[in-house]
Amino acid sequence: MKVAWAGSREAFQVSDRMAKLVANDPVFEKFSKPMLGRKELFKNTLRKAAYAWKLINDLRLTEEEAKWLRHYIDEPNYTDLHWEMFVPAIEGQGTKEQKKKWLPLAQTMQIIGTYAQTELGHGSNVQGLETTATFDRQTDEFVMHSPTLTSSKWWPGGMAKVATHAIVYARLIIDGLFHGVHGFIVQLRSLEDHSPLPGLTLGDIGMKFGHGTYNTMDNGVLRFDHVRIPRNQMLMRVSQVTKEGKYAQSDVPRQLLYGTMVSVRQTIVADASKALSRAVCIATRYSVVRRQFGSRNGGPETQVIDYKTQQSRLFPLLASAYAFRFVGEWLKSLYIDVKQRLEANDFSTLPETHACTAGLKALTTAATADGIEECRKLCGGHGYLISSGLPELFAFYVPACSYEGENVVMMLQVARFLVKTVSNLGYKQPVGTAAYLGRVTPLLQNNCAVQTAEDWLNPDAILEAFEARAARMVIGCGERLAMFENPEEGFAELSIDLVEASLAHCQLITVSVFIQKLNHEIPGNGVKRSLEVLCYVYALFLLHKHQGDFLATGYLTPKQASLANEQLRTLYSKVRPNAIAFVDSFNHMDHYLCSVLGRYDGNVYPKLYEAAWKDPLNDSDIVDGIQQYVQPILKQKLHYAKL
Ligand SMILES: CCCCCCCCCCCCCCCCCCCCCCC/C=C/C(=O)SCCNC(=O)CCNC(=O)[C@H](O)C(C)(C)COP(=O)(O)OP(=O)(O)OC[C@H]1O[C@@H](n2cnc3c(N)ncnc32)[C@H](O)[C@@H]1OP(=O)(O)O
Numbered sequence: 226m227k228v229a230w231a232g233s234r235e236a237f238q239v240s241d242r243m244a245k246l247v248a249n250d251p252v253f254e255k256f257s258k259p260m261l262g263r264k265e266l267f268k269n270t271l272r273k274a275a276y277a278w279k280l281i282n283d284l285r286l287t288e289e290e291a292k293w294l295r296h297y298i299d300e301p302n303y304t305d306l307h308w309e310m311f312v313p314a315i316e317g318q319g320t321k322e323q324k325k326k327w328l329p330l331a332q333t334m335q336i337i338g339t340y341a342q343t344e345l346g347h348g349s350n351v352q353g354l355e356t357t358a359t360f361d362r363q364t365d366e367f368v369m370h371s372p373t374l375t376s377s378k379w380w381p382g383g384m385a386k387v388a389t390h391a392i393v394y395a396r397l398i399i400d401g402l403f404h405g406v407h408g409f410i411v412q413l414r415s416l417e418d419h420s421p422l423p424g425l426t427l428g429d430i431g432m433k434f435g436h437g438t439y440n441t442m443d444n445g446v447l448r449f450d451h452v453r454i455p456r457n458q459m460l461m462r463v464s465q466v467t468k469e470g471k472y473a474q475s476d477v478p479r480q481l482l483y484g485t486m487v488s489v490r491q492t493i494v495a496d497a498s499k500a501l502s503r504a505v506c507i508a509t510r511y512s513v514v515r516r517q518f519g520s521r522n523g524g525p526e527t528q529v530i531d532y533k534t535q536q537s538r539l540f541p542l543l544a545s546a547y548a549f550r551f552v553g554e555w556l557k558s559l560y561i562d563v564k565q566r567l568e569a570n571d572f573s574t575l576p577e578t579h580a581c582t583a584g585l586k587a588l589t590t591a592a593t594a595d596g597i598e599e600c601r602k603l604c605g606g607h608g609y610l611i612s613s614g615l616p617e618l619f620a621f622y623v624p625a626c627s628y629e630g631e632n633v634v635m636m637l638q639v640a641r642f643l644v645k646t647v648s649n650l651g652y653k654q655p656v657g658t659a660a661y662l663g664r665v666t667p668l669l670q671n672n673c674a675v676q677t678a679e680d681w682l683n684p685d686a687i688l689e690a691f692e693a694r695a696a697r698m699v700i701g702c703g704e705r706l707a708m709f710e711n712p713e714e715g716f717a718e719l720s721i722d723l724v725e726a727s728l729a730h731c732q733l734i735t736v737s738v739f740i741q742k743l744n745h746e747i748p749g750n751g752v753k754r755s756l757e758v759l760c761y762v763y764a765l766f767l768l769h770k771h772q773g774d775f776l777a778t779g780y781l782t783p784k785q786a787s788l789a790n791e792q793l794r795t796l797y798s799k800v801r802p803n804a805i806a807f808v809d810s811f812n813h814m815d816h817y818l819c820s821v822l823g824r825y826d827g828n829v830y831p832k833l834y835e836a837a838w839k840d841p842l843n844d845s846d847i848v849d850g851i852q853q854y855v856q857p858i859l860k861q862k863l864h865y866a867k868l
């Protein structure tokens with residue numbers, strides 16, 4: 226199962242080796258992080274990032290190994306933006322000459338970059354950005370300027386204190402004419418003494434949610450006061466500006482300017498299973514250790530994992546972790562394919578890839594953030610302790626629902642893709658993830674054939690149910706949209722339904738990828754049979770949760786919906802004996818989990834007790850402030866107390 230989770234024996238070995246490397250090195254200790262103040266926390270992160278870079282070079286780690294090393298160090302920091310956004314932006318949007326100049330500098334970290342797109346006033350609406358880049362023909366330069374307060378760049382990670390360069394997105398203006406938003410490479414700091422260059426105002430935007438997690442990152446604010454950069458620092462793969470000030474667009478679609486976001490959204494989907502599996506591992510291990518009620522004749526109480534209600538909250542999350550792992554793997558292969566095509570100027574699969582990355586990013590991050598919080602509740606009161614590892618994990622993870630495309634905004638992008646696919650049905654056969662929309666007649670006419678709970682243990686029955694639900698919701702929206710004279714008005718009016726239809730479409734993708742995975746790529750029959758159980762849990766849980774959709778579209782009868790729920794309850798009993806094996810297969814080491822509740826050895830209570838004594842408040846019996854503020858109250862001489 227460890228190999229199935231990792232994807233291959235080699236992938237397992239690489240990640241395992243890097244997990245151990247980090248866990249065994251005292252520099253990467255992280256238990257004391259929540260006790261540090263912001264400045265110490267930040268310095269500590271800089272120290273770890275520098276040490277990691279030294280290890281990468283000294284040990285000559287491969288790119289894959291370096292990625293795992295950063296993952297296990299487990300602290301957001303400026304290198305995330307450098308490697309995940311700055312470098313890919315140059316790779317995807319730079320010309321050959323620009324790549325030749327900038328990539329070697331970035332890849333050896335002689336410069337450190339960030340991705341400065343969002344502003345105080347606009348994040349989702351990229352076309353609404355206000356920073357200007359005005360071409361000056363006389364000097365062959367662009368003048369970067371922040372004309373309003375709301376045009377201040379706001380959020381870019383690593384920008385406040387570390388980055389030396391940024392890809393800045395700004396409105397291109399030539400001779401007073403606006404030519405859309407483009408990316409520019411801008412130097413922010415001196416490479417000698419690290420001070421901000423003249424004309425730039427740079428700072429940190431302040432503390433973020435949760436103490437010890439995202440505050441390791443210096444998210445920044447940046448303002449320009451007529452800062453000049455050479456013309457050849459505009460990223461020019463998509464559009465070019467000549468020295469005469471002529472604006473030209475190549476055959477490459479404008480959407481490629483958004484390419485870096487597609488790349489990161491894909492990574493975010495791949496990473497969702499890491500965060501969810503981490504929370505599920507903690508909650509499952511603790512649910513086996515924790516006992517409440519049910520003692521008979523002085524025997525042990527019931528392990529909370531044996532309560533059906535606990536199983537009905539925990540096991541769908543366990544199944545979701547596996548589903549997201551497989552859909553992340555699948556999306557990665559789709560992305561690698563589109564990347565190769567883009568390099569060869571084949572843009573045909575870009576719209577589908579955009580819809581998949583946007584929709585799956587929204588689906589997996591929302592479910593993972595909610596899932597982490599549910600795992601915290603599954604651990605009862607102890608889940609609220611920082612030492613459970615869950616509050617910090619939630620605080621780190623939840624902004625994924627907003628960054629890289631706010632989730633609702635992303636689902637509306639999927640809706641645009643689906644509406645377009647449906648309106649083209651007469652003359653263009655849909656392919657890939659939308660292929661089922663080419664079979665609308667049977668999907669709209671046929672109804673579910675399930676008669677017994679056992680009938681739901683059939684991948685074809687499940688797939689057809691999810692296809693029929695998604696097709697009916699999408700076609701329904703399409704029909705209602707056609708009644709509007711102004712399509713944009715119709716889209717806005719129906720946006721709630723469109724988001725629900727998009728979710729149905731994305732859930733269909735995750736379910737079908739899970740089924741596909743079982744049909745083709747599982748090593749060993751035992752592993753395959755166990756994963757089949759999780760696949761059914763995932764699908765039937767979604768079906769139960771969204772049974773309103775399945776019933777309202779008329780594909781299922783209430784009886785069939787209740788048979789699905791009956792089967793789901795039976796499946797929970799099949800998951801129970803393997804629950805610990807399923808979470809051990811994630812291969813998460815104690816160092817990585819950083820959780821007293823999720824310890825591999827189950828030694829929860831002594832370690833919880835021990836951890837409490839490490840709190841700074843326990844350094845002494847009488848702490849600072851007691852004598853000054855509590856003793857005077859205790860010693861007051863009042864005849865009666867007034868509330
Ligand atoms: C104890 C516990 C402790 C726990 C601690 C744990 C710590 C762990 C740390 C581990 C670290 C390890 C790290 C490694 C990996 C990290 C990887 C992730 C790094 C993440 C860092 C996050 C930083 C965040 C960065 C950002 O947020 S950057 C900014 C992102 N911004 C957005 O996403 C903006 C969203 N908006 C848009 O994308 C667009 O504006 C829009 C798409 C919404 C609208 O665009 P537009 O207005 O132009 O218009 P249209 O809607 O009309 O679209 C026009 C057509 O273009 C198509 N389109 C749109 N986008 C794209 C695209 N991207 N690609 C292709 N096509 C696109 C539309 O579909 C339209 O098409 P049509 O014309 O056919 O309809």
Ligand SMILES: Cc1cc2nc3c(=O)[nH]c(=O)nc-3n(C[C@H](O)[C@H](O)[C@H](O)COP(=O)(O)OP(=O)(O)OC[C@H]3O[C@@H](n4cnc5c(N)ncnc54)[C@H](O)[C@@H]3O)c2cc1C
Pocket residue numbers: 306340341342343346347348349350379380381382439444624627628629630631632633634637
């Ligand atoms: C931790 C973190 C790190 C970040 N790092 C970076 C970075 O490195 N670089 C960078 O450039 N940016 C970064 N960002 C910014 C991030 O990309 C934006 O916050 C994100 O894209 C959301 O945009 P917004 O804040 O404008 O949200 P808004 O769009 O203002 O969203 C507010 C609400 O309005 C709704 N809404 C907006 N538009 C629509 C619509 N058309 N239809 C229906 N509802 C709508 C949304 O659903 C949401 O509920 C980061 C943000 C965070 C939280």
